[in-house]
Amino acid sequence: MIMVLLDGILRLALLLATLWGALALGHRLALPRAWRGLVVALWLLAGSIWLWLAWQGARLGPLAAMAVQMIALLAWWRRLTPAKDLAWAEDVAYLATGDVEGQRLTLHRVRHFDWQTPNAARGGWERRVYDLRRLDSVDLFVSSWGRPGIAHVLVSFGFSAEGAAEEEFVAFSVEVRRERHERFSEIGGFFKQYELAIIAADERDAVRLRSNVRGERVTLYHVTLPPEARRDLLLALVAAANDLERQPRFYHTITANCTTLVFAMMRRIIEGLPLDHRLLLSGLLPGYIHEHGGLVHGYSLHELRRLGDITERARQAHDAPDFSRRIREGVPGWASPDRRP
Known part of the structure; x- marks a missing residue:
């Protein structure tokens, strides 16, 4: 036997x-x-x-x-090593490098594309400065395209407005850094086919690309992190992007993707977070966060998913200058203008 x-x-x-x-x-x-x-x-x-x-x-x-x-x-x-300087696709041409001086965070390349098709856009990259004292929110965008358990995750940070200005948001996306001639392959992501990228982008770029241009379903979840943890997570993402600029890494479909990389950062910020199969399936990540008290209290996961579905609002607010405000209308944690979870 x-x-x-x-x-x-x-x-x-x-x-x-x-x-x-x-x-x-x-x-x-x-x-x-x-x-x-x-x-x-x-x-x-x-x-x-x-x-x-x-x-x-x-x-x-x-x-x-x-x-x-x-x-x-x-x-x-x-002997295969990740490359630093290749003919990158336009949407991943720059990483989200930044530096901090006192309470001021400077991001040197924030993408603000106006997407016309899934492969063509106008716009570019710009330097933006954020006051860390005004950092007051973290949101999770989960974008799915009909494959069970599979989704892309964006982490967006909000900065309270000064005067009559709108609240300002910057979204971070961990994704593959493709060359211009390459197309994404989930199988290729297991075999060192792509480098890893951390991109900072305007929500009117990163969210609209998925909801309005690619036709994906996008759900917004407000994350209830304490102020110090919000700041730590933001600076950890910037530090990781700076590290990638100095020393490239390969993307991996499981071990270095849009979920596992952020989870590794959160585990250093919040002790005791357990491993879970939902960390490997990005579409199930909200369930993990909800179970560990990281989403708005008083709602079931089903209610948070239903109320957080911003797909139609994003399409209706396509060209609106207050796009970020309008997609948050009715989302738990953002239900009223003076919300402070």
């Missing part, structure tokens, strides 16, 4: 190693497509041979052969 179990484990390991190696080579081998396809085919052929021999009862031979292949593959894999 034990030998049957060990044979099963061996065959499964050979199968997984074969598939992983083929995907890694297919996504990252720097060869013309035809040559890359040939290498992948040879890898699959070799793995199939070792797997066939294992099914015939051989153990040591297939295991040793695959071990040699994997050692060579992993030696190449570890």
Whole structure:
């Protein structure tokens, strides 16, 4: 019985190693497509041979052969390094670098695109200065496109207005830093295909792109962090972006994405936050936050989701200068102008 179990484990390991190696080579081998396809085919052929021999009862031979292949593959894999200067796509051309002097936060590249289509926009990047003493809110935008559990998360920080001015918001997005010719692939995100980016953007850019241009469903959740934690989270995002500017990292679909990166920061700010499967499925993140008391009290998760669905309001307020105020109408935590949760 034990030998049957060990044979099963061996065959499964050979199968997984074969598939992983083929995907890694297919996504990252720097060869013309035809040559890359040939290498992948040879890898699959070799793995199939070792797997066939294992099914015939051989153990040591297939295991040793695959071990040699994997050692060579992993030696190449570890030498892959993220790039800093490439021909980046326009929407990820700059990272959200910033610095703090006293109570003043300066973000050097805040994106303010006016999107015409999912791939074309007017606008650019600008330097913006924020008074940290006026930081008074954190919101979570969850943008989904119909795939269960899968969504993109934005973290937006609000600064109270001076005089008659509107409250000012800046949204942070952790995403892939694609080259101009690249398209996003969730599978490629497992195989060092993209660098990691932290982008700062105007809400009329980052939110409208998803709700109004891409046609995604966007839900807003007001997060009830204490003032010091709000500030710490904002500065942690800026520090992480500064670090990326100095030392690039690879994006990873699970371990370095829009949810797990922010969670790692929050875990340093709030002790005792447990790991949870919902951290791997961004669309389920609000349930995790609600369970740990991070959303507006007195509402069920279903009510927060229903009242926080801003999709239609965002479309109606498309060109409105007070876009951020209008999408928050009726959202728990933002129900009245003088709210201070």
